Amino acid sequence: MDQILKDLSIDFIQLARTALTGRQQDVQLIIHRASKKFKEFNPELTESLIALLHESPTRTTPLRKHAETPLPVDLDSRLQLLRLESNIPDHEPILADRIQSGLNQVLSERRNTKALLKHGLNPTKSILFNGPPGVGKTMAAKWIAAKLNKPLLILDLAAVMSSFLGRTGNNIRFVLDYAKNTDCILLLDELDAIAKRRDDSTEIGELKRLVTVLLQEIDDWPSTGLLIAATNHPDLLDPAVWRRFEMVLNFDNPSTEQIEQQVNVLLRDYLKQTDEWSKILSHVFFGSSFSEIERQINQLRRSAAVEGASLDTKLEQLVTLGSDMTKDQKIELARALYDSGIVSQRRAQQLTGVARETIRKNIKKIKN
Structure with a gap:
């Protein structure tokens, strides 16, 4: 309490x-x-x-008072080139220690700018997030914006990519010039879509010129601002792009421990045996991304609510879906089920297909 x-x-x-x-x-x-x-x-x-x-009347957010001018728009479609993202995550991001250490360094530099200036240094002004979809890149950008108490602006690729030759490059300039003069954090998501390798023979000259524009803008980025870019396809990025970013952070799919933490956060308000289920589901979800795990958990909660079923029952059904696990992974899952005290050895066998004798041998082996 x-x-x-x-x-x-x-x-x-x-x-x-x-x-x-x-x-x-x-x-x-x-x-x-x-x-x-x-x-x-x-x-x-x-x-x-x-x-x-x-x-509440509306959930749309007007441009915050950090900026005095409206968001830039494409001159033909009149679509906004940036979208304003809420910088308050639902929960603290669950990140690998090396990722968290890098972000903490950026925060520390921003909070101790005077100390850096005394030594002729500026705080980190550009970061590149690299990793598969759903592993926490956008969440990390939201978190750092929240910690710095600045709005997070995200480049809207659909609006930026104009069908008119030359217009896309101008849109990029509009966006970056706007962000340079606004007290904000700018996130260039899906950077590989606008910064592809210039030696790619399939790309037209317009997109190759776009990369040159982008490189120039990154070079000119002020130390008072913070530019974050994210990519799911590092192999598509022009090699020169990597050299422009002062910090590169590589994100991976969550570890077993990180999955356990996330499941605990997602279920702790709805289950009494959250810790036990978190350990079990860390085996079921191994290899999945954070976003995929959250999607499946939310689907189960909706299904339980609509059917009037208990969430525990739905989670047991989820366990039976782990049919693509290896034999060793299924044994680990069965042991986790038994150790949790939620189900008996017989029920663990029914859910995983692992024989009770195998479960007992595995438990005895670990104890010895």
Whole structure:
């Protein structure tokens, strides 16, 4: 209870600070996050808060007061070239130690700029996130923007890529010039779409010129700003792009321990045996991305709600879907099920197809 009250106090202070800035979408996110903490000991309050969120007039966020001019638009389609992303993640990002260390260094540099200047140094101004989809690249950008208390602007590729020759390059310049003069964090997502290798014979001259424009803009990026780029296809990037970024962070699919942490975060408000299920599902989800895990967990919660079934029952069904596991992985899963105390050896056998004698031998082997 003491920890819940402490967390709520922190949320209330953050809510007050955010409300005073007029950032409606961020206010809604904070209320939604806080409402989940009330659910166990005050469900009526949780329902009231959720009802208020549903009654709110709009979830679109106007440009925050950090910028005095409207977002740049494509001159033909009139589509905005940037979108403003909420910089309050639903939970703290679950990142590998080396990733977290790199981000912490960037934060430390920004908070100690004077110390750097005394030694003739500037803080890191450009970071490249490299890794497969759904492994936390955008979440990391949101987190660092939140920690620096700056809005996160994301390049909208659909609007930037114009059908008119020469217009795409101008759009990129508009976006980067705007971000340079705005107190924000700029995220160039899917960088490989606009910074492809210039030796690719399949690409037209316009896209090759676009890469040159982008390189020049990155070189001229001010040390007062922070540019983050992300790519899912590092092999497509022009080699010169890599040299322009002062820090490169390589993201991977989550480890077993990271999966366990994420599942715990996603289920802790809805299950009593969250720790036990987190250990079990860390085997089921091994090899999956963070976004894929969250998608499957949310689908199970929806299914349980619609059918009036218990979430535990749905999670057991999920375990039976691990048919593409190797024999050793299934044995580890069966042992985790038995060790959890949630199911018996017989039920662990039914769910995984691993014989009870094999489970007992594995348990005995580990104990010895």
